[in-house]
Amino acid sequence: MTAVSSTTPRMLGNYVGGRWTAVAAGDVLDVNNPATGELLARVPLSGRNELDEAVRAARAALPAWRAVSVIERARRLFGLREELWQRREELARSVTAEMGKTLGDARAEVGRAIEMVECACAVPTTMQGRILEDVAQNVDCETVRQPVGVCAAIVPFNFPAMVPMWFLPFAIACGNTFVLKPSEQVPMTAQIIFEVLDELDLPPGVVNLVNGGRPLVEAMLDHPGIDAISFVGSAGVARLVYERAARAGKRVQALGGAKNHMVVMPDAVIERTVEAIIGSAFGAAGQRCMAGSVVVTVGAAHERLMEELAAATRRLRVGDGMDTSTDVGPVISTAARERIGAAIDVAIAAGARAAVDGRGAAADSGPGNFVGPTILDGVTPDMAIAQEEVFGPVLAVVAVASLDEAIAVVNASRFGNGTSIFTESGAAVRRYRHDVQAGMIGVNIGVAAPVAFFPFSGWKDSFLGDLHAHGGDAVEFFTRKKTVTSRYFSAGDGSGPYFVE
Ligand code: NAD
Secondary structure, eight states: OOOOOOSOOEEOOEEETTEEEOOOSSOEEEEEOTTTOOEEEEEEOOOHHHHHHHHHHHHHHHHHHHHSOHHHHHHHHHHHHHHHHHTHHHHHHHHHHHHOOOHHHHHHHHHHHHHHHHHHTTHHHHTOOEEEEEEETTEEEEEEEEEOSEEEEEOOSSOTTHHHHTTHHHHHHTTOEEEEEOOTTSOHHHHHHHHHHHHTTOOTTSEEEOOOOHHHHHHHHHOTTOOEEEEESOHHHHHHHHHHHHHTTOEEEEEOOOOEEEEEOTTSOHHHHHHHHHHHHHGGGGOSTTOEEEEEEETTHHHHHHHHHHHHHHTOOBSOTTSTTOSBOOOSOHHHHHHHHHHHHHHHHTTOEEEEOOTTHHHHSOSSOOOOOEEEESOOTTSHHHHSOOOSSEEEEEEESSHHHHHHHHHTSSEESEEEEEOSOHHHHHHHHHHOOOSEEEESOSOOOOOTTSOBOOEETTEESSSOBSTHHHHHHTEEEEEEEEOOGGGOSSSSOOOOO
16 A cells, blocks of 8 residues: 655554553554555554453453443444434445545445444344243253353455444344454454444443454464454355464354356346346445456356446546446555456456456546446356456357256355346246355346345355354354253142242
């Protein structure tokens, strides 16, 4: 990241034990606006000492927080929901400034973040256990849910507001304490979230924020004071996190990268399908784990789709996400722009044809990290562009003859996050949803990211673990079950009047 401003940038803080703390020494990174290059802030890269402090504070807060009634914990979340709602525009602008997505998209992200808190507010119902009377004569059996302990989340750059909220509200609702490590590329939105949390007067140490990069993550994975890790990021790091944290005896959920296919059947409603594909492939400049990055056309769908899809793609405006006329913002960094450009070059060298070529967009759109929306036609399933995550505004098009072939292409992927089918045929949908190996399915929906009340349920290399993020899985992940079998001798043998002397 490069600095262009001469004014002294704000140094971001950690939030530990109920107060903002400065990081004493160590490396610092610049945080730049990816659309303008403006230096927004500087983020300290914390080390083991800062982590120790945060974990100590979180452990110390556990008994008191667990003792707060579950109804009162839910009320604190009502407060969190209201405060986030009051500051929603500020949050959205922060997301656009540091991450680059359009303001409309950022507002939608913040809406989803708030929805997570709303879902977590149901904890007095969702955390209930189960009881069965009379498992033997005069013997009852019950399972209760208790907090896991100190829970930590390590999150990616592409959803600075929403992804932390996949975990934080559910974890604390269930009586755990929490440590968040934001992406060092987009650490500013989390500062606002923690300003809001600070105003809630939670007991000190219930929520903690520690900024840092890879060494901090490694320290978290090994730290004996952390009981559970939630990770969201690229597939390689997800595997590393999953294996290392499990080796240290922690509960882990690790959400990884993706390569999402959108199957278009010959009977698809083309105009609406084009809209959905464009939103999916190029929204957030393709930097979503649910971005559709491969279109698989079946039979005549290719001819029906391509002209309209290419024309609509050429109409998209590339620019600063703060500008309301922008459709596609920048990618996160210069390195990302170069990596995406190289992936397009490799695909073309392998025989793909650029139906729309966005590589020249940088020149028209100012100093930021811009890549224009790109469509590569004539892609075959063996090409890298069909298999590897690009995480940029690049859409590959693979043509096949039948739904069977389309399903085979989708299922050959090592990833299994989301996939969509566009058709009006119930039979085709039935077949697709039954046979396809991916965890989130859209039917005539381009980005089938589930609402907060359902789990974000990726498969294969897109998810390592058992319990997914949000929905009912969140309460499962953030609680431990305890099963009690009981009888009382003075209650009699179950056949007569009970008495207690
Ligand atoms: P990333 O893997 O580079 O970084 C994620 C987090 O891990 C960051 O906090 C970072 O500091 C840390 N990290 C990075 N490299 C590390 C290393 N070698 N060792 C330890 N920690 C490391 O991911 P990103 O570029 O920030 O985010 C984009 C990726 O996240 C994409 O692959 C995208 O598909 C994925 N993602 C997945 C989901 C999902 O739900 N499956 C959601 C959002 C993003």
